Amino acid sequence: MRYSQQRQLIREIVTRTNSHPTADWIFKQTKKIIPNISLGTVYRNLKQLEEKGEIDTIYDGNIVRYDWNVESHDHLKCTECGDLIDIHFKHDKFKSIVKRKFKFDANSVEMKIIGTCSKHAKK
């Protein structure tokens, strides 16, 4: 895989963003630096970066987001502001339970907790 300014910029933008951005948001950011970059280039490179294991794709309902954090982790989804917050849980117990009860070989666990975040606390 050959170097390209576009891919490097996309990589940097995703890497310094904690908000699990969408392809379109990333596209808008890249355009500030490379005004004639095309949306197809953003999609193609996001897919390649995922294939290389540099980033993860996250399906937030029907919205596709990207995550620089490729370590297994979970998310809190706020229904008020839409934010997706990282959180880390241990899932070994669940993996062993499904192995015993369903003979299911678990590779990974994804957990999403839906609710309202601290920004909207009642006074």
Place this chain on the structure above:
Amino acid sequence: MRYSQQRQLIREIVTRTNSHPTADWIFKQTKKIIPNISLGTVYRNLKQLEEKGEIDTIYDGNIVRYDWNVESHDHLKCTECGDLIDIHFKHDKFKSIVKRKFKFDANSVEMKIIGTCSKHAKK
């Protein structure tokens, strides 16, 4: 909301299917009974049934599925055959942890365990 043959048929098909069917699969099934039903009718009714709380929408990666089981539950996703299997876990512990550590008010928890199901057991 007025009765319609189409909605009733869609409701019955979803209710007797455990495989978390897609809109298109449901459409094909309904066409066996009402050959000139339209795909828009299927989508419109699935949305209405969800709004009435009769069914749930499930986002399986980028695939949208429907579930007659509206009680909170989790899923095992088999990467070999694509099956989505129901499983029920208690999540109270997680809800209290995020409340304490993040002041996050949890309403519901969705958990997906990815791996291979018993159908593909090594001999």
Place this chain on the structure above:
DNA sequence: ATAGTAAATAGTAATCATTCCTATTATTAT
């Protein structure tokens, strides 16, 4: 440094799932 090559891009067209639109049909209250 120069030239050859193949990868990557920009711009645009195509695809796919879903939603929207509207003339017609079906259901329900009277």
Place this chain on the structure above:
DNA sequence: ATAATAATAGGAATGATTACTATTTACTAT
């Protein structure tokens, strides 16, 4: 049975993503 109007069929529109292709760019060997 009739009137009112909710629901449908069929097709157009939308939005996100992918595919196509002529041109540009990065790397390699001279």
